[in-house]
Amino acid sequence: MSPTLTDAGQAVAHPADGLATLESRRSTAETYGIPLAVLAEVTHRCPLQCPYCSNPVELDRAGSELTTGEWKKVLSELAEIGVLQIHFSGGEPTARKDLVELVQHASDVGLYSNLITSAVLLTREKLAALADAGLCHVQISFQGNEPVVADRVAGFKGHAKKLEVARWTRELELPLTVNAVMHRQNLHQLPDIIQMAVDLDADRLEVANVQYYGWALKNRAALMPTLEQLEETTRIVEDAQARLKGVLAIDYVVPDYYALRPKKCMGGWGRQFFNISPSGKILPCHAAESITGLEFESVRSNHSIAWIWQNSEAFNRYRGTSWMSEPCRSCEFREIDFGGCRCQAFALTGDAGNTDPACTLSPHHDRIFKVAAEEAAGNHSRFIYRNFAGGTPETESGT
Amino acid sequence: MPAGRNITVSEASRPKLPRHTKLKFDATRQVWVILAPERVLAPDEIAVEVLHLCDGIRSVAEMADQLAAKYAAPRDAISSDVIAMLQDLADKGFLTEAREKTP
Numbered sequence: 001m002s003p004t005l006t007d008a009g010q011a012v013a014h015p016a017d018g019l020a021t022l023e024s025r026r027s028t029a030e031t032y033g034i035p036l037a038v039l040a041e042v043t044h045r046c047p048l049q050c051p052y053c054s055n056p057v058e059l060d061r062a063g064s065e066l067t068t069g070e071w072k073k074v075l076s077e078l079a080e081i082g083v084l085q086i087h088f089s090g091g092e093p094t095a096r097k098d099l100v101e102l103v104q105h106a107s108d109v110g111l112y113s114n115l116i117t118s119a120v121l122l123t124r125e126k127l128a129a130l131a132d133a134g135l136c137h138v139q140i141s142f143q144g145n146e147p148v149v150a151d152r153v154a155g156f157k158g159h160a161k162k163l164e165v166a167r168w169t170r171e172l173e174l175p176l177t178v179n180a181v182m183h184r185q186n187l188h189q190l191p192d193i194i195q196m197a198v199d200l201d202a203d204r205l206e207v208a209n210v211q212y213y214g215w216a217l218k219n220r221a222a223l224m225p226t227l228e229q230l231e232e233t234t235r236i237v238e239d240a241q242a243r244l245k246g247v248l249a250i251d252y253v254v255p256d257y258y259a260l261r262p263k264k265c266m267g268g269w270g271r272q273f274f275n276i277s278p279s280g281k282i283l284p285c286h287a288a289e290s291i292t293g294l295e296f297e298s299v300r301s302n303h304s305i306a307w308i309w310q311n312s313e314a315f316n317r318y319r320g321t322s323w324m325s326e327p328c329r330s331c332e333f334r335e336i337d338f339g340g341c342r343c344q345a346f347a348l349t350g351d352a353g354n355t356d357p358a359c360t361l362s363p364h365h366d367r368i369f370k371v372a373a374e375e376a377a378g379n380h381s382r383f384i385y386r387n388f389a390g391g392t393p394e395t396e397s398g399t
Numbered sequence: 400m401p402a403g404r405n406i407t408v409s410e411a412s413r414p415k416l417p418r419h420t421k422l423k424f425d426a427t428r429q430v431w432v433i434l435a436p437e438r439v440l441a442p443d444e445i446a447v448e449v450l451h452l453c454d455g456i457r458s459v460a461e462m463a464d465q466l467a468a469k470y471a472a473p474r475d476a477i478s479s480d481v482i483a484m485l486q487d488l489a490d491k492g493f494l495t496e497a498r499e500k501t502p
Binding site (some may be wrong): 245 | 432490
């Protein structure tokens, strides 16, 4: 008779930008229930230019974005089919002038709303309006614990503003998550970033090592940590988790190049998660458009969102285990990790149907790990900044 | 210290869910859920009953009395179960307390 709380939504910190997805214990291989939470990337526009941005290298232009009316219709439909939470993300979601209206609509249809933001475009009035519209949670990205490193990584002078917005968030009694994407050039700041999160009165800190696709893959040589750095990071995180229990929850994502087994990416392709791109495509993960040859259905098509989730070719292509080749096909872990990440398999081996090379059983693993380790030990430090032009190399004066 | 963190739940506590933690019946899956930042928790039936009693007015002691009477069960066991469940929720930051009146 003792009461229990089962975690239906084990927060799995998201690759690349540390977004958390929700893992439903009710999802099974046979029935693909509607996800508990959906990521709405309402725009790709963003004033920041982080070199590890999780958006695709080919960004959606402003002109192709769903309209206010289209997003509202999408939100209503999501609530109707059983989605419980919406993550407003981007790009920078507050670059959309209608965000308060969209949050209000999410509240009206019963969705719990999270804002995943760089914070640099917010004013106190705007944040208060979002809170009044029913916003439930704010996640702010930080690129370091002080402006010299942070503003260089972001390619934008925004660190001071982020601190200010974090304080407003708590003044408005909204829960705050600090998201810190970590890599070779800011890992030395981790103890200070943890302290910053405590000082900002954050509820949660995501320490997310960069995951290497898209923009981050372009910048891998400037970002990849060494194995020694990673081991030190893990020690620091575990120490802080114990020390700050009940004060600050810390989620930790390791870079999977240094793992023995690949991650269960997105909880398995098409099993527990989808996101909606700025132009309305329903995607199994936000990097999925990097896999050429897959067609993704749009909310602008004649199909319902539920139909696309259950029946579209892109979702079914890598669902379950029947698509697998060796070494996955006969592997005892095939339903533990579902072969890892399809986007990474495609980016590094040219075939999304291959085993994720993060797995030591992949024939590509040793070669790729060796390259990464060499890059980590190298001294390439300049970034290629993310932008609509396909990237701009950092200039000497910027370093 | 902010609401919702570093709370020690005792019989004297008068807990309630903070604004950002919502207890909701999920009509699609026919279960009660707790919605919290980027998480969904699935409380069992008894936990749901306890959470409905968390109104910031009732104390944990009163909840234990009420549940012990309703289920004709040992009060001490119920009290410790309820405190353990609420402490777990508090440690996750999903429970707050009614402010004590300052004398």
